Amino acid sequence: MPRASAAAAFCQPCPVRRRPVFKPFTETELAFVQGMWRPRRSFAPDADILRPDEKGSALCTLWEGWAYRYKALPGTTSDGRTRCQILDILPPGDPIGLESTLTGSSAHGVRALSSVQVCVHDPGAFDAMFTACPGLCRAIMAIGQMDMRRLDHRLALLGQASAPQRLGFTVLDLYDRLRRREMVAVSDRGAVSLPWPLKRRHLADLLGLSCTHVTRSFAELREAGLVERQGDTLLIKDRERLVALSEYVPVDEVGCRGML
């Protein structure tokens, strides 16, 4: 079958899965996941990969580019946009549509942050996974717990931290998640840098702040010599002090095994 062979060509040497966060597949698992393979789809920045109200939607994995989970809210912000809370940032490798596959509907949407390609899986085959691949199933459950743990962190952040702390925490959290995916770089003089596709309004929606206040908090961190924005990458100039200011505690997510 052309479909299976195309999958094999992609899944086995998958560039995303080669990163150390992901556990390698067993042969059975690889075969199973390849059997679920469907052609990849592309999305432009700001397009909905998963609409908030969508029923019976596709199950897929973020293969290239970034996205975010969000929840649309009634009403509108002061600057015209519809109110929205960003729930989580999704870097490459993260699954999309698990909730709707498991429960039949999704209470959140997923939107592309940059240009995005997703690997599509056949949701009809999903239920078979529970009998065919118990180990994979356990791994996905563990990933779910990790996501929940990060949500817990974020909840504590919105409940308890000041605006600059929220911002600093988010920078550090993103950096650490990307480091595990080998997507960060080391600059000179001990500074490190990470890709930064987030606009002010994304940060505002993510942190529960207004755009202007995000700017102010950013300025605060910049003036303290902690971070520096350079186009679409962000420099962390003094991790030590940034950690102290944000009361940052890393959320570790080692040895996950998804189904890219």
Place this chain on the structure above:
Amino acid sequence: MPRASAAAAFCQPCPVRRRPVFKPFTETELAFVQGMWRPRRSFAPDADILRPDEKGSALCTLWEGWAYRYKALPGTTSDGRTRCQILDILPPGDPIGLESTLTGSSAHGVRALSSVQVCVHDPGAFDAMFTACPGLCRAIMAIGQMDMRRLDHRLALLGQASAPQRLGFTVLDLYDRLRRREMVAVSDRGAVSLPWPLKRRHLADLLGLSCTHVTRSFAELREAGLVERQGDTLLIKDRERLVALSEYVPVDEVGCRGML
């Protein structure tokens, strides 16, 4: 074996599981869950059922009484208590310790809100579940998604809603969760009531507010004729208007199947 027979005596006609939120077990599932059965444990109010830093801790299910998941934070509030964010309220039937069973450690603690009894399960047998009971495994994964969905809601709440909205939303959410567990009552003149074990400080930690401001917000709802506290039950006097004020959208969690 006395152990197995004791389990059978409890699990089969379990008073908690008889409620409509829970799906009935199949025979295999019942047998499996009974095989994990260990003697129940009791906790006094304010005792830690699961300490935040605990490794390799027990897996159990809330059998009687209420608890809450929380995250302790460095520093201390103005009134002396250590700072803490309550992540979720756990009514009877909710599982405890899934995260640490699946990932080896838990980033949150669980504390008893009232006098509590938990059904203890053998965490060593947990991994066997993935091969022995795929259906149960799927059900637990779906529960995880439901919990995540409620966390999403709460995140949007802390990010976007005013203090009275947060309070109203929480009242309505708790009411609906308890209704599905048949733990609410109807009062006269269309009002409904629910058990209310939450002190001001719990609400403060849950909603990311100060104790005094919780009082003020409560007073606001009371003066608007929406809710009324009577000892340790809460009256909802005008659900309609409370829903409108809080922009409440129910988080449904029908047909879950746990492993009590």
Place this chain on the structure above:
DNA sequence: CGGCTTCTTGATCAAGGTCAACCTTTGTGG
């Protein structure tokens, strides 16, 4: 060079935090 969007800065205002006093309820021992 306009015409976009995004970012920045300043002035003003409201929501909520802090501190402190006081009131109510609950529980306990005499």
Place this chain on the structure above:
DNA sequence: CCACAAAGGTTGACCTTGATCAAGAAGCCG
């Protein structure tokens, strides 16, 4: 049954954080 203590709840005065509104400054295309 009362007295008292301790915990929790309520209220008010004041202050800080962050929202809102509005006007520019940079970028970033065509």
